[in-house]
Amino acid sequence: MKAVVKTREAPGAELVELDVPRPGADEVLVELMAGSICGTDVHIYAWDPGARVYIKHIPQILGHEFAGRIVEVGKDVERFRVGAHVSAETHIYCGTCIQCLNDQRHICETGRIFGLTCNGCFAEYFTIPERVLWKNDPRLPPEIASIQEPLGNAVYCALGDYDEDLDGKSVFIVGDGPIALMAVGVAKAEGARLTIILCRHEKRMEIAEAMGADLVLGDGPDLDETLCDITGGKGFDVVLEMAGSPQAVNLALKWVRIGGRMSAFGIHGEPFVIENYGEYVRSGKKILPISGRRIWQTWQEVAKLLGPEGLDVSPVITHTLPLAEFEKGFDLMTQRPKVSGKVILVP
Numbered sequence: 001m002k003a004v005v006k007t008r009e010a011p012g013a014e015l016v017e018l019d020v021p022r023p024g025a026d027e028v029l030v031e032l033m034a035g036s037i038c039g040t041d042v043h044i045y046a047w048d049p050g051a052r053v054y055i056k057h058i059p060q061i062l063g064h065e066f067a068g069r070i071v072e073v074g075k076d077v078e079r080f081r082v083g084a085h086v087s088a089e090t091h092i093y094c095g096t097c098i099q100c101l102n103d104q105r106h107i108c109e110t111g112r113i114f115g116l117t118c119n120g121c122f123a124e125y126f127t128i129p130e131r132v133l134w135k136n137d138p139r140l141p142p143e144i145a146s147i148q149e150p151l152g153n154a155v156y157c158a159l160g161d162y163d164e165d166l167d168g169k170s171v172f173i174v175g176d177g178p179i180a181l182m183a184v185g186v187a188k189a190e191g192a193r194l195t196i197i198l199c200r201h202e203k204r205m206e207i208a209e210a211m212g213a214d215l216v217l218g219d220g221p222d223l224d225e226t227l228c229d230i231t232g233g234k235g236f237d238v239v240l241e242m243a244g245s246p247q248a249v250n251l252a253l254k255w256v257r258i259g260g261r262m263s264a265f266g267i268h269g270e271p272f273v274i275e276n277y278g279e280y281v282r283s284g285k286k287i288l289p290i291s292g293r294r295i296w297q298t299w300q301e302v303a304k305l306l307g308p309e310g311l312d313v314s315p316v317i318t319h320t321l322p323l324a325e326f327e328k329g330f331d332l333m334t335q336r337p338k339v340s341g342k343v344i345l346v347p
């Protein structure tokens with residue numbers, strides 16, 4: 001079988017011919033139908049410092065976002081049969097640590113991360129433990145099913161830890177990555193009265209509009225004045241910080257209304273200053289860090305949105321390529337200004 005493998009501690013990856021793996025007792029063997037390239041994969045591919053901490057074993061198969069079909073099950077597998085359409089939660093939780101025992105499996109500290117700390121899904125066949133499998137509706141197109149994992153990030157970000165009702169609320173999204181663009185559709189589908197997104201790239205602005213944003217803003221000297229006009233100076237009920245720069249975090253915090261919530265999803269690796277910190281404390285603004293997806297509450301919400309609620313995330317998918325053309329896919333993801341949304345690989 002063919003697989004996209006990180007073969008060296010250097011930028012790039014190779015298409016390698018490998019034996020089809022055999023599933024362990026608690027694993028299934030999956031035939032890939034569609035795999036989606038994540039920003040994390042791009043960091044690993046480019047071999048930048050942030051990515052190196054994850055990769056413990058080289059050679060390693062890349063990829064963690066997928067839709068596939070089960071072709072073999074291990075002897076202890078109980079809930080899944082051959083032929084089932086599946087995707088999976090990336091966090092292969094341990095099930096026994098303090099977080100796992102407290103319904104916080106998404107922040108399990110001792111588990112593995114599929115495609116990051118162990119082999120992933122950019123291969124014609126791959127194995128994965130039963131406990132992280134999610135059963136897909138076979139009617140869901142594989143490209144769409146393959147982006148449920150990042151869509152789950154968008155859902156968790158938008159709704160927070162307690163599935164906050166967005167009905168009638170105003171939502172401001174800072175950042176224009178694929179998950180931010182999906183969050184536009186999620187906020188609208190969840191009933192937000194006003195969904196505004198701040199974008200940097202023209203291509204991403206187009207996608208945000210197609211996702212139904214009420215207003216797409218670009219950065220500029222008038223930004224604060226515009227936000228002030230829109231909100232009457234009060235700020236937004238919910239702000240999703242999905243860019244990760246110090247400026248974006250400070251902008252997001254500034255424009256959460258008193259008592260509102262900022263979901264912190266963007267990651268910044270260096271220390272930075274939070275302006276007017278005392279004011280945030282006094283005003284009761286809530287900061288909610290978002291890591292992964294709630295298992296399985298977020299996945300259930302994703303399935304509901306893609307099913308009966310009819311959320312259309314197809315505008316975010318801009319390219320579908322054969323697995324063998326993965327290099328072109330990674331190039332599309334790294335071009336500046338941005339030319340793509342989600343890039344999907346199919347066998």
Ligand SMILES: [Zn+2]
Binds near residue numbers: 064149
């Ligand atoms: Zn991902």
Ligand SMILES: [Zn+2]
Binds near residue numbers: 100109
């Ligand atoms: Zn655990």
